[in-house]
Amino acid sequence: MLYLVGLGLNDEHDISLRGLEIVRRCEEVYLEAYTSVLTVPVARLEALYGRPVTVAERDFVESAIEPVLERARTAEIALLVVGDPFGATTHCDVLARAKALGVQTRVVHNASIMNAIGCCGVQLYRFGEAVSVPFFTDSWKPASFFDKLEANASLGLHSLLLVDIKTREPTLPSLARGRPVYLPPRFMTVRQAVGQVLEIAATRPGSGVGATSRAIGVARVGTESQVCVHGTLGELRSVDFGPPLHSLVLLGAITEAEGSGSSESDEEDQH
Template sequence: MFYVVGLGLCDEKDITVRGLEAVKSSSRVYLEAYTSILMVKKERLEAFYGKDLIVADRDMVETQSDDILKDADKENVSLLVVGDPFGATTHIDMVLRARALNIPTKVIHNASIMNAVGACGLQLYNFGQAVSLVFFTETWKPDSFYDRIKENAALGLHTLVLLDIKVKEQSEENLARGRKIYEPPRYMSIPQAVSQLIEIEELRGDGVLSPDSTLAIGLSRVGGMEEQRIVSGTLAELHIHPEEAFGEPLHSLIIVGKRLHHLEVDYAQDFAVNRDSWRSVAKDVYNCNLDE
C-alpha cells in the first residue's frame, strides 16, 4: 500500500491516529519537504513516530517517483505531507503514478491552511478560488492572480492568497552551470506580499486591490501554534504595519470580499490594526450592516 499522510500544520502530534498507524506499518517513510514546511525538526517527528524519515525534496518527488513507489505493491510505503495531502498537485500526481503501476493507494487527510484560515473569523463558505503569489524579480512579475481575485470580488467572495516559499532553490547561474549549490530558504512575508499586490494594482488599475478601501487579514503559523498571529486592516495599514507584528513564517493573506457578514466584522476586529478604521471601511465601502 502507498499511503499519502497529512501531518497537519503544527508539530509531530498533529498527525491523526490513522496516519500514525500507517507510518508505523511502513517499511519506508518519506517526508515531502518543499511544498510547505512543518514547524519542528525532522528528528522530533522520527522520535514520535518511531521511524527514520527520508527527506524527499523537489528533485526526488518530481524525478525519482519510481524510487519512492518501489515495492509499494508488496509492502507499505508512506509519503508524509505537511497540511493535507491534496493541498498541492504534486501529491495528486504521485497517486496517479501509483495507480498506473497498479499499486493500492490510501490518502489520510488532515488540517490544512485551506480550512485553518477560519481562525480569523471569516466564514469558509464565503471563500472563492485561492491564488498563489510568487516572489517577484526585476524581470518576472506574473499577475494572473489579479484576475482570479477580481473574479472572486465580483461575487463578493474572500480570496486566500498563498505566499511563496523558496526551499532548496538554485540561483539562475548555478542552475545553468549544473552546480548543486542552493540558496538560503526564503519565506514571503505579509508586508512583502501586500507591496506586490499594490504594485500590480497600480499597473492594472481596476480598483480590485485599492489600498485604502480593501480589507485584508494576515495570518502566520495558524493551526494551533502558540506563535499564531492574526492581523486585520486595510491593505494600506498592513503595508506599513511593523513586520515583526506579523510573527514568524509561514504567512498567508486573505483579501476580504464584499459579501461580508457583520459577525465576520465583529470577530476579525479583535485583530485589527485600527478597530475604528476596520469597522468604518466595512460599513462605508463594503456596505456591511453593523447594526444587526
C-alpha cells in the same frame, strides 16, 4: 500500499492517531519538503513516530519517485505531507502515477491552511478561488493571480492568497555548471505579498483593489504563536508578522455573522 499522510500545520503532534499508526508500521517513510514546511526539525518527527524519515525534495518527488512507487507494490510506504495531502497538485500527481502503476493507495487527511484559515473570523464557504503569489524578480512579475482576485471580488467573495516559499532554490550559475548550489530558504511575508498586490493594482485602476482594500494577514496558523491582523492593505504593509509561515486574505463583502466576529479573532486582531 502507498499512504499519503497529512501532518497538519504545526509540529509532530498534529498527526492523527490513524496516521501515526500507519507511519509506525511502514517500512519506508518520506517527508515531502517543498510545498510547505513544519515548524520543527525532522528529528522530532522521528523521535515520536519511531521510524527514520527521509526528506523528499522537489526533484525527488517530481521525477525520481517511481522506484518508491514500485516498492509500494509489496511494501507499506508512507509519504508525509504538511497540511492535507490534497492541499497541493503535486500530491494528486503522485497518486495518479501510483494508480497508473497499479499500486494501491490510501489518503489520511488532516488540517491545512485551506480550512484552518477560518481562524481569521470569516466563513469558509464565502471564499472564492485561492491564489498563489510568487516572488517577483526584476524581470518576472506574473500578474495572472490578480485576475482571480478581481473575479472573486466581483462576486463579493474573499480570496486566500498563499504566499511563496523557496526551500531548495539553486543559483543559476551553479545550474550552468551542472553542480547545483542552493540558496538559503526564503519565505514570503505578508508585507511582501501586499507590496506585490499593490504593485499590480497600480497598473489596473479599475480593479477595485488598492491600499484601502480590507484584508487580514495571518502568520503561523495552528501554532501557539498564531497571529491574525485585520486592516487595510496599506496598514498591513507596515505590520511585522514575525517568523513564517504567512498567508493573506483579501476580504470581499462581509456578512452580518462575519462582521460580529469571534472572541478569538477579536483577541488576535489586537496583536
